[in-house]
Amino acid sequence: MPEEGFSSPLPGAVGATILVVDDAPPNVKLLRLILRDAGYRVLEAGNGPEALEILRREKPDAMVLDVRMPGMTGYEVCQAVRRDPAFATLPVIMVTALSLPEERIRGIEAGATDFISKPFSRKELLARLQASLALAHNVRGGILSQLPGAVVLTDPDWKILGMSPLAGVLLGLPAPGSERFEPFDLGALIGPEAQSAADAGGDFRFQPPAGGGTLAARQCAATDPAGNLVVRVVIVGEG
Numbered sequence: 001m002p003e004e005g006f007s008s009p010l011p012g013a014v015g016a017t018i019l020v021v022d023d024a025p026p027n028v029k030l031l032r033l034i035l036r037d038a039g040y041r042v043l044e045a046g047n048g049p050e051a052l053e054i055l056r057r058e059k060p061d062a063m064v065l066d067v068r069m070p071g072m073t074g075y076e077v078c079q080a081v082r083r084d085p086a087f088a089t090l091p092v093i094m095v096t097a098l099s100l101p102e103e104r105i106r107g108i109e110a111g112a113t114d115f116i117s118k119p120f121s122r123k124e125l126l127a128r129l130q131a132s133l134a135l136a137h138n139v140r141g142g143i144l145s146q147l148p149g150a151v152v153l154t155d156p157d158w159k160i161l162g163m164s165p166l167a168g169v170l171l172g173l174p175a176p177g178s179e180r181f182e183p184f185d186l187g188a189l190i191g192p193e194a195q196s197a198a199d200a201g202g203d204f205r206f207q208p209p210a211g212g213g214t215l216a217a218r219q220c221a222a223t224d225p226a227g228n229l230v231v232r233v234v235i236v237g238e239g
Helices: 025-037 048-058 074-082 101-110 122-142 165-171 186-190 192-199
Strands: 017-021 041-045 062-066 092-096 114-117 150-154 160-163 203-206 215-223 229-238
Touching: 017 025, 017 048, 025 041, 025 062, 025 122, 041 048, 048 062, 048 074, 062 074, 062 122, 074 092, 074 101, 092 101, 092 122, 101 114, 114 122, 150 165, 150 186, 160 165, 165 229, 186 192, 186 203, 192 203, 192 215
Parallel strands: 017 041, 017 062, 062 092, 092 114
Antiparallel strands: 150 160, 150 229, 203 215, 215 229
16 A cells, blocks of 8 residues: 655656556556646546547556456557557556566566556655656657767657657658657658668668658667567668
C-alpha cells in the first residue's frame, strides 16, 4: 500500500495526462488518488480495448497498465500500443503482482518502459513515472535537439521518433513535437536497397524529399539483451 501523507504536486506533473488501465476498480481508485494528488490528470480504462480507444482519442502522456486482465492482457495492450507509430515513445509502466524475470522479459518484449511490482509504494510509482516521462521528452527532442550532427532516431519499422535540428534541415521535415510533425516513414524515403545496406551495417545514400542532392548515411542499430531490434540511429551527411 502507498504511504500516508501525500505531498504537494510534483514539479512538471501539472498538466500531464496519465491513462490508468486495470480491471479491478479498487486498484484504479488507488492509482487515481495517488496520481491526482501528485498533480496529474487521470484517465481510466477497465480493459484493453477501452484503453486503446481512449489512448487514440485523448493521447495521454503515459500509461500505467496492469498485466493480468481478462480478455486482452497488459502484454497484448502494450504490443498494440507499440504497433502505432504515434505512440512509439509513450511511457508504458506495467504493474504486475509477480517480480519474476520471465514476467519482465515478456514486458520488455511487448515494449514496456518500466515495471512496478505489487504491492507498490507511492514514492516508487511517482519516481518511475517521472523518470519515464523525462526520458520520453528527451527522446522526442530534449537530447536530440542538442546534438551537433544530423541524427535521426527511428523505431524498428523506420518510423521517425526524433531527430536533431540539422537532420530536420537536411531532410526538409518538421521537427517532432511541432504542430506539423507526423510520424514519417524513413524506410519509404530511402528505399528497399538502402534499407538492406543499412541492415547489413553499411553506408547508404538516398535522395531527401526536399531535394538538394544525394545524402549519405549510416545506421547504428540498438538491440535489447535478447538481440531484438529496439531503435535505429541513422547518422546523415551531405555528399
